[in-house]
Amino acid sequence: MTWKSRLPLIVESAIPLSLCGALTDHVKNHTARPRTYRGVIDESLRKSEYVEIPVHLQEAVISHCAAHIRSHFEIAPKCIPTQPAVVYRYGPGVGFVAHHDEVTDIERERARTNGQPVVGGDLTLVVCLNTPDSYGGGELFFENPAQEIKPSCGTLVAFPATRDHIHGVRPITRGERVTLVVRVDAECL
Ligand SMILES: O=C(O)CCC(=O)C(=O)O
Numbered sequence: 805m806t807w808k809s810r811l812p813l814i815v816e817s818a819i820p821l822s823l824c825g826a827l828t829d830h831v832k833n834h835t836a837r838p839r840t841y842r843g844v845i846d847e848s849l850r851k852s853e854y855v856e857i858p859v860h861l862q863e864a865v866i867s868h869c870a871a872h873i874r875s876h877f878e879i880a881p882k883c884i885p886t887q888p889a890v891v892y893r894y895g896p897g898v899g900f901v902a903h904h905d906e907v908t909d910i911e912r913e914r915a916r917t918n919g920q921p922v923v924g925g926d927l928t929l930v931v932c933l934n935t936p937d938s939y940g941g942g943e944l945f946f947e948n949p950a951q952e953i954k955p956s957c958g959t960l961v962a963f964p965a966t967r968d969h970i971h972g973v974r975p976i977t978r979g980e981r982v983t984l985v986v987r988v989d990a991e992c993l
């Protein structure tokens with residue numbers, strides 16, 4: 805079994821609250837922009853805004869997650885410095901439909917003109933930045949095997965960015981859901 809067929813890794817309190825706070829502060833001081841799905845803004849498929857995160861905060865997050873990732877996936881996470889981590893803010897409405905995180909050619913092509921970052925890489929790290937009681941709905945779901953999670957602030961959820969790992973975000977019914985998404989490459993140990 806290769807590392808890419810492993811189940812998602814879930815680690816509570818992987819990120820210290822102080823780092824969650826630094827990320828949240830960054831977001832508060834920057835204008836959020838609507839996020840695309842397959843290169844197009846379509847709120848019936850994905851309703852979230854994003855803010856790009858500076859590389860030093862991205863590296864801090866990766867260093868807190870590295871040991872967990874090594875032991876679960878048996879690979880080392882490698883920062884992709886040219887590619888910004890993003891914080892997503894989801895308000896009430898459609899969350900994010902079921903999808904996979906493998907970058908497609910159509911997304912790459914549309915990114916040449918839509919001003920949006922292409923978020924590629926081998927492994928997706930999702931870190932929850934607010935508490936689950938601050939929003940209704942918004943569960944992160946996986947399809948195979950079926951799993952629905954609503955993690956606490958500072959929890960890491962990591963999974964391979966392949967077509968097999970179909971996932972999405974249930975519609976937010978109240979409040980705001982805030983997550984950080986960092987993509988890393990995998991280095992063999
Ligand atoms: O916000 C989340 O929990 C997941 C986001 C996601 O699936 C993605 O950016 O590809």
Ligand SMILES: [Fe+2]
Nearest residue numbers: 903904905971
């Ligand atoms: Fe995704």
